Amino acid sequence: MATEKYIWEKDGFRKDPYRIPQGYFESLGDRIISRIDPGTEAPLTVRPTLIRPWMTWVSGIAAVFVLGWFGLREFYLKPHQELQIQESLSHFTDYYGEELNEGLLAGFVADYEVEVSFLTQIDYQDLINAEPESTEELIYESIIF
């Protein structure tokens, strides 16, 4: 760079015009140590972090498990369970036909551990009075998966 060259020429040389007192570095350590108050132990200046590295790993693994579980439940277990209950219900209504009553239905619900929303979706009497071929449909509609 031309301007830098100009300064070099002006400056003439880069010799160090600085000197230091004799024995300066030998005594520097003692002088510094004498200025340090032993009571002022260096405090840990570790910045508080909300998420520590191990937490990231744990939460990542947990997220994978949760997503995996919901995926499995939504796309495999639930359709599979619905199919099973549907088949069982079909056998059940075919078997009892017109003899189907409240007690038998409650037994079915208990046996297959399904949650049924009778009160909100279906009237018991409708079930009892329904034609045998439509009973299965009515019961199935009232089941919550």
Place this chain on the structure above:
Amino acid sequence: MKETTNDAELISQFRDPNLREQAFRKILARYQEKLYWHVRRLVVNHDDTDDVLQNTMIKIWRGLTGFRESSELYTWMYRIASNEAITFLKARQKERNFIADDPEDALIGRMKSDPYFDGDEVFLKLQSVISELPPKQQLVFRMKYFDEMPYEEMALALKTSVGALKASYHHAVRKIQVAFTSTD
């Protein structure tokens, strides 16, 4: 056989209260001269350098336990020394402008009175011109011109970009040239 301990071991020893002082003395012995000359070229006067260096070392003592070792120990120490020197230069610039009728004369007078300074008139003039630059430009100019430090190394030590450093150096050189040509 001479025992050599690497920086990581010294830092680890420093964190042990029983070994702290001994480790710190070893760190001082290893780096005090390099840091001294870095600071000296920035603040010029020996007594000022001594003050800045001692403050630097005290800050290093206080911060070393929490040092995260994301950079080399010397780079970290160098950064503290540079910041301390910049703080000093800013204070001196303010003080000179406030107190002295002619800040340039005041600075040259101070340099001449330093028994550990042998600069000739040209060097004094150069120092005087440099001292008029903003402290960060002074720092960059001195590190490049006197220490011949590569920009990449400077960027690491000062936590800035190479482009910014080049621009600072360029501005500094231009200003110095203008100051010299105006007095020719």
